[in-house]
Amino acid sequence: MDGLMTRRTFDIAIVGGGMNGAALALALNGSGLSVALIESLALDAGYRPNYDDRSIAMAHGTACILHDIGAWEPLRQNAEPILRIHVSDRGHFGFTHLDAEEEGVDALGYVATAHAIGAAMAAGLRTAEGLHLFCPATLEHFAAGPDRVDLTLRQQGQPIQIGARLLVAADGTESPIRAQLGIPVREWRYGHHALTANVTPTLPHQGVAYERFTDSGPLAVLPLPGNRCAVVWTALDHQTEEIMGLDDDAFLSRLQQRFGHRLGRFGMVGKRTAYPLKMRQVREHYRQRTLIIGNAxxxxxxIAGQGFNLGIRDVALLAELLIEAARAGGDPGAETLLQAYASGRDRDQQGTTLITDILARLFTSPLPPLRVARDLGMLALDLLPGAKHLLARNAMGLGGRLPRLQR
Ligand SMILES: Cc1cc2nc3c(=O)[nH]c(=O)nc-3n(C[C@H](O)[C@H](O)[C@H](O)COP(=O)(O)OP(=O)(O)OC[C@H]3O[C@@H](n4cnc5c(N)ncnc54)[C@H](O)[C@@H]3O)c2cc1C
Structure with missing residues (x-):
C-alpha cells in the first residue's frame, strides 16, 4: 500500500474497489499503464456492505472474465456451478427449464456470495505489484482539465493530491462522482425490496437454480457450496418490514409455503438483509476525462441477476480499449476512446436494463392477463428449442458481440 504520496500523476485513477472497480484494476495490472485504485473501506475490513452475504449469480461469460483477470482461481472453490435452471409459476401451468448438458457446457453459470467474490478480488489486489492502492482512502474532490484530472483524497486524516489522465467512477449506485458532474439519470423505484438469506435444505440441491413466480413476487433459490441455498425473495415494500420482523422459524415456514418442498425442509437461516429495488440508467457515460462504469x-x-454480469462487461470492454490505446502510445483519456466505450456499451446496458425491467413488471404483476401471458411464454420457450438455446446463450452472458476478455 502506498504511503502519503503527493502529486503523482497516474494514467488511470479508479474510484471504488467494489466488484467492478476491483475487476478493472486487476484487468489493467501488468498492462504497462500506471493505475491507482482508491477505495474508502480497508481491504481486510471485517464487514464491507457491498461484499456482504448476498449471493451473486455469475454468467458463464463472467466466470471467463474473472478467470482472465486472475480472480477465478481463489473464487472457484467457493462458487457453485449452476447445472440447471428451473423457472415456474406457483399454482399455474407455465414452467421452463435450461440445462447445462443440453447446451453442451459444464455449467450455465456459478453462484457465490458477494463476500467470497470480495475475498478473491482482495487476494488479487494484495499481490498485484503494478497497482497503487489508496485503501482506505476517500476521494473528496476532483477537477477535470484538458490534459488531466486533479484529485484530492483523504487518507488517515491527511489530504493527498494526485493526478490522472483518466478518472473511472466505479463508486456505486449513489456515485458521488456522477452527482458532482451532474450527469442526468433515468430512474424509478419498483415498490419492492429484495430480501436475502442463506438457508440449508434437507435434500441435495444438485446444482439447480429455481426461479419461482408467486402472487407476491418472484422468489429465487440458488445453489451454494456445502448444500446451502441462497434465497432472493422479492416482496412489496409494505410487506418487507413484516417479513424482516419474523423470527427465524416463522421466516422459514413462510419461505417453505412460498417455495414448496422440492428441496425438502429449509433450516439454518443466515443473516437476513433487505435491499430497496430501483432501476437506474445514466443518460451520458462520460464527461471530460471521466468515465462512469458498473452500478454507478x-x-x-x-430478478434476472444481471447487475454484476452487466458491470463486468463494462470492465472487459474498457480494459480492452485502454490496453489497445497503451500499446499504440495513445491517451487513455482521449475523447475518441471515451466515445468508443460509450457506443460499445450503450446497447447492452440499455437492452439489459430494459429487458430486466419488463421481466420485473411482468413477473411481479398479479393481473390475470399478464399471468397467462407469462405462463404461455414459459410454455412456448419449453417447446421451442431454438428460443430456449437463445435464452440460455444470453443467460450465460454469451449473447451479442463479446469483448476480448470474455472470449
Ligand atoms: C439483493 C441483490 C442481489 C443481487 N444479485 C445479483 C446477481 O445474482 N447477479 C449479478 O450479476 N448481480 C447481482 N446484484 C448486483 C451486484 O451486487 C452489483 O451490481 C455489484 O455489487 C455492483 O458493484 P460496483 O462495484 O459497481 O459497486 P459497489 O459494490 O457499490 O462499489 C462501490 C465502491 O465505491 C466505494 N466508494 C464510493 N465512493 C467513494 C469515494 N468517494 N472514495 C473512495 N471509495 C468510494 C465504496 O466504498 C464501494 O466499495 C445483486 C444486487 C442485490 C442488491
Whole structure:
C-alpha cells in the first residue's frame, strides 16, 4: 500500500474497489499503464456492505472474465456451478427449464456470495505489484482539465493530491462522482425490496437454480457450496418490514409455503438483509476525462441477476480499449476512446436494463392477463428449442458481440 504520496500523476485513477472497480484494476495490472485504485473501506475490513452475504449469480461469460483477470482461481472453490435452471409459476401451468448438458457446457453459470467474490478480488489486489492502492482512502474532490484530472483524497486524516489522465467512477449506485458532474439519470423505484438469506435444505440441491413466480413476487433459490441455498425473495415494500420482523422459524415456514418442498425442509437461516429495488440508467457515460462504469452507471432489478454480469462487461470492454490505446502510445483519456466505450456499451446496458425491467413488471404483476401471458411464454420457450438455446446463450452472458476478455 502506498504511503502519503503527493502529486503523482497516474494514467488511470479508479474510484471504488467494489466488484467492478476491483475487476478493472486487476484487468489493467501488468498492462504497462500506471493505475491507482482508491477505495474508502480497508481491504481486510471485517464487514464491507457491498461484499456482504448476498449471493451473486455469475454468467458463464463472467466466470471467463474473472478467470482472465486472475480472480477465478481463489473464487472457484467457493462458487457453485449452476447445472440447471428451473423457472415456474406457483399454482399455474407455465414452467421452463435450461440445462447445462443440453447446451453442451459444464455449467450455465456459478453462484457465490458477494463476500467470497470480495475475498478473491482482495487476494488479487494484495499481490498485484503494478497497482497503487489508496485503501482506505476517500476521494473528496476532483477537477477535470484538458490534459488531466486533479484529485484530492483523504487518507488517515491527511489530504493527498494526485493526478490522472483518466478518472473511472466505479463508486456505486449513489456515485458521488456522477452527482458532482451532474450527469442526468433515468430512474424509478419498483415498490419492492429484495430480501436475502442463506438457508440449508434437507435434500441435495444438485446444482439447480429455481426461479419461482408467486402472487407476491418472484422468489429465487440458488445453489451454494456445502448444500446451502441462497434465497432472493422479492416482496412489496409494505410487506418487507413484516417479513424482516419474523423470527427465524416463522421466516422459514413462510419461505417453505412460498417455495414448496422440492428441496425438502429449509433450516439454518443466515443473516437476513433487505435491499430497496430501483432501476437506474445514466443518460451520458462520460464527461471530460471521466468515465462512469458498473452500478454507478446502471442499476437493475435482481430478478434476472444481471447487475454484476452487466458491470463486468463494462470492465472487459474498457480494459480492452485502454490496453489497445497503451500499446499504440495513445491517451487513455482521449475523447475518441471515451466515445468508443460509450457506443460499445450503450446497447447492452440499455437492452439489459430494459429487458430486466419488463421481466420485473411482468413477473411481479398479479393481473390475470399478464399471468397467462407469462405462463404461455414459459410454455412456448419449453417447446421451442431454438428460443430456449437463445435464452440460455444470453443467460450465460454469451449473447451479442463479446469483448476480448470474455472470449
Ligand atoms: C439483493 C441483490 C442481489 C443481487 N444479485 C445479483 C446477481 O445474482 N447477479 C449479478 O450479476 N448481480 C447481482 N446484484 C448486483 C451486484 O451486487 C452489483 O451490481 C455489484 O455489487 C455492483 O458493484 P460496483 O462495484 O459497481 O459497486 P459497489 O459494490 O457499490 O462499489 C462501490 C465502491 O465505491 C466505494 N466508494 C464510493 N465512493 C467513494 C469515494 N468517494 N472514495 C473512495 N471509495 C468510494 C465504496 O466504498 C464501494 O466499495 C445483486 C444486487 C442485490 C442488491
Amino acid at each position: 452507471a446502471h442499476a437493475a432489478h435482481p
